[in-house]
Amino acid sequence: MSGTHASTAPPSYLVDTGTRKGLMAWLTTTDHKRIGVLYLGAMVTFFMVAMGVGFVMRLVQLTTFQKLISAQTYNALFTVHGVIMIFLFVIPGLPAVFGNFFLPILIGAKDVAFPRLNLTSWYFFMAGAILAVLSLFTGGGAPDTGWSFYAPFSLKTGTNVSLAVFAAFVLGFSSMLTGINFITTIHRLRAPGMKWFRMPLFCWAVYSTAWIQLLATPIIAITLVLVILERFFGIGIFDPAKGGDPLLYQHLFWIYSHPAVYIMILPAMGAITEIIPTFAKRTIFGYKAIAFSSIAIAAVGSLVWAHHMFTSGMSNVAQIVFSLLTMIVAVPSAIKVFNWVGTLYKGSIDFQPPLLFTLTFIFLFCIGGLTGVMQGALAVNVHLHDTYFIVGHFHYVMFGGTVMGFFAALLYWFPKMFGKMYSKKAIYASWFPMFVGFNMLYFGMLILGMLGMPRRYYVHLPQYHTLHVVATVGSWFLVLGLLGFFATLLYAIFKGEKAEDNPWGGLTLEWTIPSPPPVENFDEIPTITAGPYVFPQEAQ
Amino acid sequence: MEWMKQAAISAQKSDAVFFYVFGLSVAFLLFITALMIYFVIRYDKKRHPVASQIEGHVGLEIVWTVIPLILFLSIFYYGWTNYEYMSQAPRESMVVKVMARQWSWSFEYPNGKQSKVLFAPLEKPMKLEVRSADMVHGFYVPSFRLKIDAVPARANTTWFQATRLGAYDIECTVICGVDHSLMLSKVVVVPEDEFKAWYFGGENAPEPGKSLTAAGTPAAPPDEPKGLALLKANGCLECHSVDGKPMVGPTFKGLFGKSEQIKVAGVDQTVTVDEAYLRRAILNPESQVVRGYPADTMPAAELKPDELSQVVTYLKTLK
Incomplete structure (x- = not known):
């Protein structure tokens, strides 16, 4: 591939300019854009694998596949599905791909603050991923505890929990180092005139996320080390038979893993906030409300972890406090939704695939958020906790929210990243089965949970079978749509039409440079004189 | 759906809160979705070629912060008070x-x-x-x-x-x-x-x-030996069969008098299963696990001395 501009322009980042060529040039790159693409390739691969695992899990629920897949294997499947999706896809998610690629460009910088540390983070990520894969095939086989590794089961099972949690530990370093890098980049490398409130809102979202990554990840790292020590030496931190406390494990696990949910969703919200003004051709509604709600979500979201433990037997006071805080954290999310919808008001809307996925995000995320509020109410939680309702709920948030946001961001920035345009018709065509299948699958799960179907069940009671069939059929549509989506984009990378520098008419800095961007982004660092979404008052 | 009918007071308390949140949620979702679709159609660039650059509205921001906050707090309060009832047992229970x-x-x-x-x-x-x-x-x-x-x-x-x-x-x-x-x-x-x-x-x-x-768990037949009833009540038969069927743990059929390879403190030994072995194995299962079966799996049974004797007597009869 070559640069799209005249020979006087600097070459695109996709062209090897150093002494190394081809694969070696990619594996030793410190260019934030290449590192973003490295993450993208790795993560989409992991996503496909975990999607395949989820597909098989649904087949087991048809019961016809129970001859091929034992209960032990099924338990391993949902653990692997969770570990890959959570730790290798949605947590690194948007920050690793789009944060890396676009954060420096959006604030007018030539790279992140620590480019080599950035590459190191990618290697930590890949090392963690390889360890996670190894844990499936070595020792006692794939872990069977669910991705939450609850003690004492995770301490006693003969499966390879130690290596799997060590993999998560290594992945944590990738997350923390990326967090440090982004915080420093935003503080130190903004272009002249790029004041805090002139930053595109995606940067605010990535900034809030980076703080959670930095502050919360060490807690899970320590917890996982304790699990390993307990498995090998029986130190008795979590095992009640040795004087430990299994609830301590749950607290420590969720002190990280709940804020992690906001690590996953905040950057997606940030991307959505970039997309809407571009296609509504107007400035964002309530810039500061959106910026501060990101900070509020990061702050309050760090204090709600024990709402995963209402039925665990913790104190009544803790139940009340955490239920209250859970309700409060819903407010900034609602504020964002209102401001997004407000931004469509009196716009001049150019309906394109990224906007379709953005509206899909808002719809599905609302269902995810509202079902979350339902469980935040104590009297309802004791019924819905640990059922398929939870599974449905977090797929609405994580898949309907984060992954749809990821897809919207990918569609939005794809022409910039690769300099190619995809077939919009093929994207619309793959959206339809995706949307229908998604709702059959996960709304089916919500109903199953309301009817009392517990999660992580290899066999289900006969009264639940009909809805399981509906959900499984939905999963086929969903997979069909996803395959169509990725195939369309993959085809576009190699055979797509050349994209313009600014195909959507966006105003943020990435649209002022060539597609794909040159190695150091800007010939000359721009000077910023206004906010990010100042469209002209007259029509274009 | 017959099996989901409210069968206890706690179900009524939980469902009341659920339907309150559910009603609010449906209303909110329909409102947001309808508004989105309306705006996208009404303000399509063909119908509305010039966008209005509205930067925000402090009044609206306050309204859509305060109203959701009040609603969420009402959900919290209703959920909490009904839960108080569900979690505090009356003294006469x-x-x-x-x-x-x-x-x-x-x-x-x-x-x-x-x-x-x-x-x-x-x-x-x-x-x-x-x-x-x-x-x-x-x-x-x-x-x-x-x-x-x-x-x-x-x-x-x-x-x-x-x-x-x-x-x-x-x-x-x-x-x-x-x-x-x-x-x-x-x-x-x-x-x-x-x-x-x-x-x-x-x-x-x-x-x-x-x-x-009748449709659920079968009740024990009246002429069942006491030892068998105890095995069932303590969950032993979840992993051990009495008819030779292979399960998670070794079968009880023909166990008494058999030679077994066991591991004691990491050393392989051969023992003949006698009454003393059975008693030790039931009360302290980790001490002598039969080779090939997972260690650290069987929970120690909490049996009273006469119950233990009844179980051992019963196990001897399984030839």
């Missing part, structure tokens, strides 16, 4: 000890009676003290909208007052190993006099609610 283990439930009543399904009198409060012998489990009765985790070394409590006769599913909700999804039982709600007839009726009183359990 009958206290039943629930023991969870991989992968079975057992219930012990105040007079020492034990059962594999939970018998509960209609319209009488029953308090449950839920414990676990091994992993974290979850005690869940969907028809009561009630759940409490069974955590080792803790006694978590909950209570219910059943309002409908019937047999209702008990399910484990926390992943606890390979047979997690088979860790099921039933709550059998029977008329109070039927419950009393069983409860005060001595060892041989027939179990109540026969007609209700």
Whole structure:
């Protein structure tokens, strides 16, 4: 591939300019854009694998596949599905791909603050991923505890929990180092005139996320080390038979893993906030409300972890406090939704695939958020906790929210990243089965949970079978749509039409440079004189 | 859906909050979705070529911060007060000890009676003290909208007052190993006099609610040996068969008098299974695991001395 501009322009980042060529040039790159693409390739691969695992899990629920897949294997499947999706896809998610690629460009910088540390983070990520894969095939086989590794089961099972949690530990370093890098980049490398409130809102979202990554990840790292020590030496931190406390494990696990949910969703919200003004051709509604709600979500979201433990037997006071805080954290999310919808008001809307996925995000995320509020109410939680309702709920948030946001961001920035345009018709065509299948699958799960179907069940009671069939059929549509989506984009990378520098008419800095961007982004660092979404008052 | 009808007061309390949140949620979702679709159509660039650059509106921001906050707080308050009711058992409640283990439930009543399904009198409060012998489990009765985790070394409590006769599913909700999804039982709600007839009726009183359990867990036949009943009540038969069928643990059939390879403190030994071995193996299973079977799996059984003798006597008969 070559640069799209005249020979006087600097070459695109996709062209090897150093002494190394081809694969070696990619594996030793410190260019934030290449590192973003490295993450993208790795993560989409992991996503496909975990999607395949989820597909098989649904087949087991048809019961016809129970001859091929034992209960032990099924338990391993949902653990692997969770570990890959959570730790290798949605947590690194948007920050690793789009944060890396676009954060420096959006604030007018030539790279992140620590480019080599950035590459190191990618290697930590890949090392963690390889360890996670190894844990499936070595020792006692794939872990069977669910991705939450609850003690004492995770301490006693003969499966390879130690290596799997060590993999998560290594992945944590990738997350923390990326967090440090982004915080420093935003503080130190903004272009002249790029004041805090002139930053595109995606940067605010990535900034809030980076703080959670930095502050919360060490807690899970320590917890996982304790699990390993307990498995090998029986130190008795979590095992009640040795004087430990299994609830301590749950607290420590969720002190990280709940804020992690906001690590996953905040950057997606940030991307959505970039997309809407571009296609509504107007400035964002309530810039500061959106910026501060990101900070509020990061702050309050760090204090709600024990709402995963209402039925665990913790104190009544803790139940009340955490239920209250859970309700409060819903407010900034609602504020964002209102401001997004407000931004469509009196716009001049150019309906394109990224906007379709953005509206899909808002719809599905609302269902995810509202079902979350339902469980935040104590009297309802004791019924819905640990059922398929939870599974449905977090797929609405994580898949309907984060992954749809990821897809919207990918569609939005794809022409910039690769300099190619995809077939919009093929994207619309793959959206339809995706949307229908998604709702059959996960709304089916919500109903199953309301009817009392517990999660992580290899066999289900006969009264639940009909809805399981509906959900499984939905999963086929969903997979069909996803395959169509990725195939369309993959085809576009190699055979797509050349994209313009600014195909959507966006105003943020990435649209002022060539597609794909040159190695150091800007010939000359721009000077910023206004906010990010100042469209002209007259029509274009 | 018959099996989801509210069968206890707790179900009414939980559902009331659920429908309140559900109503609000549906209203919110429809409002947002309709507004989005309307804006996208109304302000399409063909109909509305010039966008208005509206930067925000402080009044609106306050409105859509304060109104959701009030609604969310009302949900919190309603959820909390109804939960207070659901979690605080009346003083007159009958206290039943629930023991969870991989992968079975057992219930012990105040007079020492034990059962594999939970018998509960209609319209009488029953308090449950839920414990676990091994992993974290979850005690869940969907028809009561009630759940409490069974955590080792803790006694978590909950209570219910059943309002409908019937047999209702008990399910484990926390992943606890390979047979997690088979860790099921039933709550059998029977008329109070039927419950009393069983409860005060001595060892041989027939179990109540026969007609209700017909579809569920089969009750023990009356001529069952006492040792077998104890094996069932303690969940032993979840992993050991009495007919030679291979399961998680070694079968009991032909066990007595057999030579077994065992590991004692990491050293292989051969022993002949005698009464002393059986007693040790039941009370302290980790000390001598048969080769090829997983260590650290079998929970120590809590049997009284006479019960242990009855079990051992029964095991000897399985030739």
